[in-house]
Every structure is written in C-alpha cells, then in structure tokens.
Amino acid sequence: MGELIDRLERLAVEVRSLDGTITATVRGRYQIQLEFLPGTYARRTEDELAYQLGQLAAVVCARYRREYTEMVAVFYDGDDFLDEEAPHDVAFRERLAQMVVIGGSAQRWITIRSRALVRWDVTVADGAVRTLTEEEFLGQANSALADVLADYQSQLIMLTDEMYDIGVPNSLRRSAADRW
Numbered sequence: 122m123g124e125l126i127d128r129l130e131r132l133a134v135e136v137r138s139l140d141g142t143i144t145a146t147v148r149g150r151y152q153i154q155l156e157f158l159p160g161t162y163a164r165r166t167e168d169e170l171a172y173q174l175g176q177l178a179a180v181v182c183a184r185y186r187r188e189y190t191e192m193v194a195v196f197y198d199g200d201d202f203l204d205e206e207a208p209h210d211v212a213f214r215e216r217l218a219q220m221v222v223i224g225g226s227a228q229r230w231i232t233i234r235s236r237a238l239v240r241w242d243v244t245v246a247d248g249a250v251r252t253l254t255e256e257e258f259l260g261q262a263n264s265a266l267a268d269v270l271a272d273y274q275s276q277l278i279m280l281t282d283e284m285y286d287i288g289v290p291n292s293l294r295r296s297a298a299d300r301w
Contacts, residue, residue, distance in 0.1 A: 124196075125192075125193065125196045128192055128196065129149070129150070129189065129192060129193075130149045130150070131149075132147075132148070132149065132185070132188060132189060132192060133146065133147070133148045134146070134147045134181060134184050134185045134188055135147075135181075136177060136180050136181040136184055137177075138173045138174075138176065138177045139173065139176055139177075140173060141158065142157060142158045142161040142165075142173070143155060143156070143157055143158070143161075143173055143174070143177055144156050144157075144158075145177045145178065145181040146181075147181050147182070147185045151182075151185070151270050151273075153178075153181065153263070153266045153267075153270070154263060155174075155177075155259055155262050155263060155266075156259065157255060157259070162250070162255040162258065163250065163255070165250060166250065167245035167246065167247060167248075167249050167250060168245070170243075170245045170249075170250070170258075171243040171244055171245040172243075174231075174241075174243045174245075174262065175241040175242060175243040176241075178233075178235070178238075178241040178243070178266070179239065179240065179241050182238045182239070182241075183239070186238075209284055209285075212284065213280070213281075213284045213285075216280055216284070217237060217277070217280060218236075218237050218239075219236070219237065220236070220237050220273070220276055220277075220280065221234065221235070221236050221237075222234070222235050222238070222269050222272040222273045222276060223235075223269065223272060224265055224266070224267075224268030224269035224270075224271070224272050225265050225268055226260075226261035226262065226264040226265040226268070227261070227264050228261065229246065230245065230246045230249045230252075230253060230258070230261040231243065231244070231245055231246070231249070231261050231262055231264075231265040232244045232246075232265065233265050233266070233268075233269045235269055235273075238273060243265075249261075278293075279294065282294070
C-alpha cells in the first residue's frame, strides 16, 4: 500500500481556464495552486475572475479525480473488488455527492461554495482587482481554496465515521459540528 500512497502523492494535474489565462495545478492530496498568464490579471473584472475560477476548479478537480481513480485501478490491476459495493457504500457515495463545502480567504476577498467539489460557485468581492496586486489576489484565492478543501476533508472524515464508524473521538465530532 505504501507504493500506491507514494504514487498518489506524486500525482499532478494542470489545467488552463476556458480563456487560457489562468492555470490551476493540483498536486498530491488536493493541493491546488493558481497562476495567471503574465499581464492578464489587471484586465479582468471580479465577475470574470469568479466565473473563470469556478469553471477552472470544476475541471481541475474532475481531471484529478479521474487520474486518481485510474491510478488506483492500475495499481490493483482493475480487480473486481473495487467495483463491488455494499448498500452502505452506495449510500455513502450518494451522501458524498450532496456534500456542500464552503470557505473563504482570510480577508474575505474570495468566498467559495462547492457541492462535492463538482460544482463551484466563486464570489470575488467588489474592488478586489483595483485593491489587490496579482500576488495578493493569488494568495487570497489559494487561501480560499485551502479553506474549502479543509472543510471538505473535515466533512469527509465525519461522514466516513458516521457511515463506517472509524472511531473519530467525540471531541472532534463536536468541533466539526461547531464549524457548520
């Protein structure tokens, strides 16, 4: 299993936005990094940035999930046991598909709401492009993404515990409940 974990840690996926001006790279366990094509940030509106970032996040996460799943299947040589699902596995996947996660940058320039890391709604506050440098904006965007992914991870652990009783301590359950 250590070999699979090592492979998954090296997994890297890179995607460009629909207009080709923003690149998102996902490495390891959903570590997302964004960057702009030089000279394009200042020419954007907040609404354009929000739309492009939402679309980009959806595509990069879908591609990451596909490559992750393919890597696991190749590792297990496509064994049938990966395809056999008990009823509680189906219920788990259904609940996971409905999970809503939220996050935002530290200064709330960017807020994100995502359903199961599939549909992404990004909001960029008015004045962000005028106020923030490109580097500051990317810091805010990466912070917001990290916050969303932390919420996803936390909810995933709680859902897994609820469905499979993996032994999450009560103190963590209470702190997770307080977040929502």
